[in-house]
Amino acid sequence: MSDYLIQQIVNGLSLGSLYALVAIGFSLIYGVIRLVNFAHGDLLMIGAFMTFGLVASDLVPWAAIPLLVLAGGFLAGGLIERVAFRSISGAPMITGFIVTLSASVAIQNLALIFLGSQPRNFNFPEVFRMRLSIGGADVALIDLVIPVVTLLCALALTTFIRKTRAGIAIRAVAENPFAAQLMGISIGRLVFLVFAVGGALAALAGLFWSGKYGQINPLMGFLPGLKAFVATIIGGVGSLPGAIIGGYILGFSEIAFVGFLPPEYSGYRDAFVFGLLILILLVRPQGLFGEAEQERA
C-alpha cells in the first residue's frame, strides 16, 4: 500500500469519526422525539472552546480535560433541552424545529459577543501533536486517537441502549411514546437524557476538532453540524449504527474527493457532500439503515 493511500485512509477514519460522534446525537434525539436539533452542531463549538479554556488556564491535568468536556457537553445539551425544548412541549413539531434553530442562533451570537469573532489559534499540548510513521506514511497521533475513542464511545453507547433499563426505555419511547407512558416511563426525563448524551459526544468531537485543525471560532459548529446531519440521513435517521456508519461513509468520501481528484476540485468538497445527500435522498430516502416511516395507528 502506498504511503499516500495509508495517509488518506487515516484521514478518512479520523474525519468520519468526528462526523459519527456528532451524528449519534442527531439520531438519538430524532429517534426519541422525531425532532432535528439544529443547535446540535453548536455543541461542538462549545466543546472546542471548553477545551481551549481548560488548556489555556492550565488548572487541571490534561488527562482530566476530555472528561470535563464530556461533562460540560452533557450539561450544555441538557440545558438546550430544558430551556429551549421543554418550554414548547406539546406544540407542533414545526415549533420544535424553529426553537432549536433559534437556540443555535442564540448560542452562536452569545459566543460572538463573549468570545469575540476572531478565530483563535490553538495548539494541543506537545504529546498530542506527535506524529508517527506507519508503513512509510507520516500520520498525526491524534488522527489515530480519534477513531479509537469514537469506537469506544459507540460501543459504550450501544451497550447502554441495548442492555440498561434506561436504554430499553429509550427504544420503547422511540417506538411508541403512548404505551411507554403507560409503563410509568417519564418521557421528559429520557428526552433530557438523549439531549445530554448527544451533547457530551458532540462536545468531545469539538475537543478533537480543535486539536486536529488548530483553530476555533464561534461559528465553527455550523458546517460540521450540517455535515453530521447529512451523515445521519445517509445512515438512516433514528438508527444508531446508521449514524456511525453514515459518518464514516461521509468522512471517507470527502477525503477521497479531496485526496484523489486534482487539487483544483478540493474547493468543492462541501458541494460534493451535499450532492451526495441529494443522491441518497433520491435513491433511498430512509437512508441505509432507516426504516421507512410508517403511519402510526
Added chain:
Amino acid sequence: MLRVEDLHVTRGRTKVLDGIDLTVETGEIATLIGANGAGKTTMLMALSGLLPVASGRLELNTPDGPLDIARTGPVDLVRAGIVHCPEGRQIFGRLTIEENLQLGAYLSDDRAGVARAVAGIYDRFPILGERRAMKAGNLSGGEQMMLAIGRALVAEPKLLLLDEPSLGLAPQITEEIFGFLEELNREHGVTMLIVEQNAMLALELADRAFVLETGHVVLNGTGKELLDDPAVFEAYLGVG
C-alpha cells in the same frame, strides 16, 4: 378501591364525560360497556392520568390513604398500582418479548422480584417463554394480547385497567384471555376495570357493570342483573 364522583372530561371542545359516578371495590371485576364513542376509553385515560380532568373526584384507596388521581401524574399512578393495558395491545414490536415484560416493571428497583414476576408469566404462557428473545412484533394477535396483559401484570397492579381485550381476536382466543382474567381475579385477587364492546362476554365475567352512553352512566348493577335487563339486552346484546 376506586371511587369516581361527578367526573367531567373534555377533549378539545367536546365534552366526552359528563358527570360519571362509579365505584370499584377491592377484589372485584367491574366492566364498562357501551357503544363506540360513549367515552369508555376516555374514562380509562383519565384514570391513568393521561388526560386532564375538568372536574370531579377521582379517588384510589391506597395503604397510605386515599390518593387524588386527578392531581397525580401518570408515573406516580403506575407506582400507586393503576396499570393500564391499552386498546390495540400496543406492545413494543421492535423490542423482544423479554424486554417488553421488563418494561412492565420499569419503576421497580427490586430486580429479583421482577425476574420472579417475569418467570411467572412464562410459566403461565409457555409460548412467550420459548420466544423470549424474539421481537414481539412477530407474535400473533392472541400472543400479543397475552404479552400485553403479562406486561401489565409484572407491574403488580392494584387496579388493572383493560381496554377492549377482545379487540381483533378470534373467539376461542378471546375466551382463553377472558378465562385467564377470571383466574387472575379469583386466584390472585387482582381488581379490574374492563372496557369492552363485547358486552355479553364482559357481563358474564363482571361482578359489577356500568353502561355508558354519551358520557353518562345510564345503568349499573351486577353483571347478572344487566344481563337479565331487557333494555340492555336490546341495546347491547340483541344484535350480532
